[in-house]
Amino acid sequence: GENVEQHPSTLSVQEGDSAVIKCTYSDSASNYFPWYKQELGKRPQLIIDIRSNVGEKKDQRIAVTLNKTAKHFSLHITETQPEDSAVYFCAASLMDSSYKLIFGSGTRLLVRP
């Protein structure tokens, strides 16, 4: 089955700097890759997603890149702000009968003011 690995597990950056979180997946049939932000005690919130027919997608300060050959995708946050502090999860999904998401183990991002 699909397996998603996420690095780093923790990331501390100065406010205004960029943050990059990387994920790799094992099943080349995966075709949908969302990123979720989860604050303590809150629901996972979808912040951006990318499909396998696209190499890069950007939404204001957030961007995601996908390398299908290498089977990895990355989240880039520019001009980080303290409110970006949270746990970020990547996920991968097959377009099979289930559409279930396989999540990475999460990255705890701390943005220092």
Add this chain to the structure above:
Amino acid sequence: GAGVSQSPRYKVAKRGQDVALRCDPISGHVSLFWYQQALGQGPEFLTYFQNEAQLDKSGLPSDRFFAERPEGSVSTLKIQRTQQEDSAVYLCASSPPGQVNQPQHFGDGTRLSIL
């Protein structure tokens, strides 16, 4: 509009008791998912419904776990004879209809503690 609603938000039960967790998906969302999130971990898939049909239950950890969605809207996850390892946050997500993977929107979850 209203998001995915889950109840109760917190549930404490003694080992061996049965529990039932409820999920109200976003109106019009045909797909509904249940995930289990252990402390400090990413969510893990439990089961998937398309309307009232349970199309994938491969993630349910044992036959003590049962889910249903009889009218294709509200879903209930039931855990029988609870054990301490069942303690976790149970998340429900729903997504709209479509030919390809659609974004999944999560509820706040039910935090289950088994004493």
